[in-house]
Amino acid sequence: MRLAFVWQASSRAKGEGQLKRIIVHEEYCIGCRLCEVHCLVQHSQSHDIIKAFKVEQPRVMPRVTVEESGPLSFALQCRQCLEPSCLEACISGAMHRDERTGAVICDESLCVGCWMCIMVCPVGAIQRNLTGTRIASKCDLCYGADMPACVAHCPNEALTYEEISL
Template sequence: MQLGFVHESQYCTGCKACQIACKDKQNNEVGQNFRRVTTYEGGGYTQAGNSFTNNVFAYSLSISCNHCAEPKCVKNCPSGAMRKDPQTGIVSVNQDICIGCGYCAWSCPYGAPQMNVKSGVMGKCDFCRDLLAKNEEPACVAACPLRLLHYGEIEELRSKYSGVGTCKVMPDPNITKPSLVLVPHKDSL
């Protein structure tokens, strides 16, 4: 089994409720966000005679660790602190053996592992394993007011949602094979 996330970015308003819920649940320091909502905007206006047409766009993406099928953070961790659970596919960091070298952060194209400056070790999304053990949703999923963030077994999610694994602002998915489905905004492709 491989757990993963779905983000329906085509409807996301960028409210950051998922980001805040994650930050609160993990009690992260300022600047340490395991889930990040980023808004992308662009386009402009073109004059055609006496009128203007536009191709203005804005869309938001909510991204955390993608619990990749081939996580570079695990492969490049010299202490073995970064691990992929063979039962769930969840990639986590054992902070008791993390040496704070940052190799995992350098290896991850998504910026998922992040340093906790106070403790000197890395942290990242752990899929709210404690909540899953109680049959509860991850904090980010539960917090989404528009219900646009989902989780589950990645192959089931890929069958259920007609989405893609990446968009033009994200790294090549062939690098790590992320467990992520995006239902993209039309301007993100």
């Protein structure tokens, strides 16, 4: 039996009833953490792997985390819920659904660091940003890119980005 963790929402640009999903195929994940590396680089100022890790301070946090338990490993990131608890719990309006893509995004300039979103996230995909600012950090599906960096650079295709019809 194939078990896949499905992240919902993302791109509505191609028409109503169309969504893109990041699907995690944990049976192919080897725990290499390249998804974390490329997420960090994508969200860094330089978009350069060496500068992102060795020069830029404070270092950006990856918005995906590889979870491991025995032989099982998988990438944990925001599932872009259809009815997101984080959006409802956000007291400042920082968590919002992007009108163009349908993705749930955190506007860091509005985040007040109350961590309500972290407390209500059912999968633990929202983290405290450890760069010295009190803001929440979560997957934004590499906003503006055609494909999330974690998907584009997964060597085993344990992450796929697929369009589905509702």
